Amino acid sequence: MVKRDKGRIDRRSFLKYSGLAGTGITVAGCTGNQSEETTSVNSGGSTSSGNNQATSANKSSTDFEYVTTITPTSLDPMKGSDNIEAILLHNLYDPLLYYTDETPPTLQNWLATDYTVSEDKKTYTFSLREDAAFHNGDPVTASDVKYSFQRMMDMQQGFSWMWSGLLDPENVEATNEHTVKMTTNEVFAPFPYTLPFFFIVNENEVSGNAKSDGQFGEHGDYGTEWLEDNDAGSGPYTLTKRDRKQQIVIGRNTDWWGSFPDGNVYESVTTEMVQESATVAGMMKEGAEMSDQWLPLKTYEELDGVDGVSVSAKATFNPFYIYMHTQREPLNDVHVRKAISFAFDSETALNDVMSGDSNHLNGPLPSAMWSHTNDLPTYERDLEKAKAELEKSDYSASDIDLTYTYVSGLSTEQNMGLLLQSNLQELGATVSVEKAPWTKITQMCTSKDTTPDMMAVYLSFSYADPDTFLYPAWHSSSHGSWTSAAWYENDEVDSLLTEGRQTIGKENRIPIYQQAQKRIAEDAPALFVMNQATRNAIADSVKGFQDNGIIGYRQSFQRFYQG
Structure with missing residues (x-):
């Protein structure tokens, strides 16, 4: 597959321009063609x-x-x-x-x-x-x-x-x-x-x-x-x-x-x-x-200095994933996914792109959600570990030629893609950063063949239960939706997530969801980038x-x- 080399920058250039990053959340259907009366x-x-x-x-x-x-x-x-x-x-x-x-x-x-x-x-x-x-x-x-x-x-x-x-x-x-x-x-x-x-x-x-x-x-x-x-x-x-x-x-x-x-x-x-x-x-x-919460980061920084105005910035339930298409080569190899996870610079993502207000996302659940566990495999940036994982795979760095897709106009997602591109360039891999309208992205994700290699997603929080994050993203019955863009499939995880929603009582459900989180993290089907602070x-x-x-x-x- 031949892909265009577009938007490539090196790490030094990224750090120079990352201060321009804004913040935004993917919200489908928030505007419409309406009459003016x-x-x-x-x-x-x-x-x-x-x-x-x-x-x-x-x-x-x-x-x-x-x-x-x-x-x-x-x-x-x-x-x-x-x-x-x-x-x-x-x-x-x-x-x-x-x-x-x-x-x-x-x-x-x-x-x-x-x-x-x-x-x-x-x-x-x-x-x-x-x-x-x-x-x-x-x-x-x-x-x-x-x-x-x-x-x-x-x-x-x-x-x-x-x-x-x-x-x-x-x-x-x-x-x-x-x-x-x-x-x-x-x-x-x-x-x-x-x-x-x-x-x-x-x-x-x-x-x-x-x-x-x-x-x-x-x-x-x-x-x-x-x-x-x-x-x-x-x-x-x-x-x-x-x-x-x-x-x-x-x-x-x-x-x-x-x-x-x-x-x-x-x-x-x-x-x-x-x-x-x-x-x-x-x-x-x-x-x-x-x-509202959709303004560029620079605008919030400006407003925070205005007399009589303050900016609330709190990380609660706003996880940001970069999904990896687990049923397409080379991302179908868990060692390639782990290599990418070790190569990604999450510290720069938090401190430069997001100005330090957001939190690390340790696995698929934000820490504020009950049943979250810190006892998970983690992938802090380590190029030596990334190279070691790649050696365990069936691919070389030159075989990794991917497309990262983000929502048009969301500068945070764009800059995350540019950071990923820079990080993987150091590994010897290639990533093209491409934008698309949200409506097109949701349509792309309905098919395994058209879903992007890697895709930026804010997983919307609906109801106050771990099921709202885990089942739509990681249960195989959810395939064909933007919430399940990794096309992840693991029979044990399917069983655990089904058991979790059919078991009554938090005390009984917590160990089920902790085990599910562990298995998902081991398979590295996404970069669990951050729990983004929501600002007003x-x-x-x-x-x-x-x-x-x-x-x-x-x-x-x-x-x-x-x-």
């Missing part, structure tokens, strides 16, 4: 046009301004799934269970006051709180829960993958007005940890606003069009206005069943969507309360922010207040 929502649920954009200069002290460079595709709780959508949805809607703000987070009751689990560990019975009401005043009932799950699984979008094949709609029963019974098809230990992403909608309101002409049979369009400009939730905030590519405003639900902190809580939260990171920086300097610029006046590492839940606006 502005919609305002009044308390009666009707809509009207408007264009009254809030600014830092004229907002009151109880207005919170969140500035982001990404745009949500949908505000439908059964369609949204990326970071910005998760932020908005869990502030508008309530799930059965909720995540605490600790690290690692634990579960707490929410719409469900408690639940029990059957002896066979497959049936969960939830008791609903009786004081919860939707934003239009309707009570939250078990029928709404059943309808919400039926809608989720009929639509097969958003977070539905968490329950696909594990829980069927007919096995969600409303046994009375405030009791819901859910029976999984098999034992699935992480099940409760998925429920903070199962948002409950008002059945009467959604079905009453559904168009008859739609793709969901008797449900028509299932209210999908209506839900883009209205909400049918019971959460701490209500949708006030949506200007498709510019602004979304949510207002505090004063009748919410939950509690806000004492003091100056935020009556309104405005999400401002802008194109350029420089605009975000300017708005933070002018008085915005919080930025935050006004010093904002109190109550805690980074628990959970998508969306880091921005639980009902926990924030003006200090």
Whole structure:
């Protein structure tokens, strides 16, 4: 195979330019082709046009301004799934269970006051709180829960993958007005940890606003069009206005069943969507309360020096892998993969590319996740060990001619590739650094033949359980997805990961996952580069922010207040 020698730099040049690195996370589907109209929502649920954009200069002290460079595709709780959508949805809607703000987070009751689990560990019975009401005043009932799950699984979008094949709609029963019974098809230990992403909608309101002409049979369009400009939730905030590519405003639900902190809580939260990171920086300097986590590293460094602004940088659950295609020569040889692992300079990756805020990733799990173990094979940079591993393989250094693929525009991923290229050049191997749009990369990974040799991936954190990292990445049943781009196959690991999700109790599951981590690390199917720090610029006046590492839940606006 002939590959182009593009973008090659030596180690000295890399160190010279690595200070320009930015930071970014791969988020699929965070922008969309949307219309430009502005919609305002009044308390009666009707809509009207408007264009009254809030600014830092004229907002009151109880207005919170969140500035982001990404745009949500949908505000439908059964369609949204990326970071910005998760932020908005869990502030508008309530799930059965909720995540605490600790690290690692634990579960707490929410719409469900408690639940029990059957002896066979497959049936969960939830008791609903009786004081919860939707934003239009309707009570939250078990029928709404059943309808919400039926809608989720009929639509097969958003977070539905968490329950696909594990829980069927007919096995969600409303046994009375405030009791819901859910029976999984098999034992699935992480099940409760998925429920903070199962948002409950008002059945009467959604079905009453559904168009008859739609793709969901008797449900028509299932209210999908209506839900883009209205909400049918019971959460701490209500949708006030949506200007498709510019602004979304949510207002505090004063009748919410939950509690806000004492003091100056935020009556309104405005999400401002802008194109350029420089605009975000300017708005933070002018008085915005919080930025998103997608800005270049240099921008955060600049904002950290602004009076009244601080930057939160915390490594929680944001592992960065460089997958190696284990079913393609020469990466099908474990000794070649180990040679590459020993050749890669992880210290430079952390201290030069990432400015030292991120943590080493010792194996496939970040250290904040329970069941993580440090008792694993490690591959610190050692060229002599790299050469020794290569001698054990069926290949010479000149046989190693690989392509590293990263997401277009993500400078951190690009610079990791340039570092890898420089490191392997010292070993005598060749790496071409190539970029591609995220949509193309996800399509490439559906086939063993088109998946890149090596690929940069931030493995998204979903629910607070080791299964969310290990099963999608390392179980062979996950092949054909970007989460499993190593095409790794190990019968023992498959067995362990299946056992782990079917075993109840952390104390019983921990040794299973520790053994799985050890076997994966021994096989070196990826460079476990780092657990990247997640950054947000935050006004010093904002109190109550805690980074628990959970998508969306880091921005639980009902926990924030003006200090």
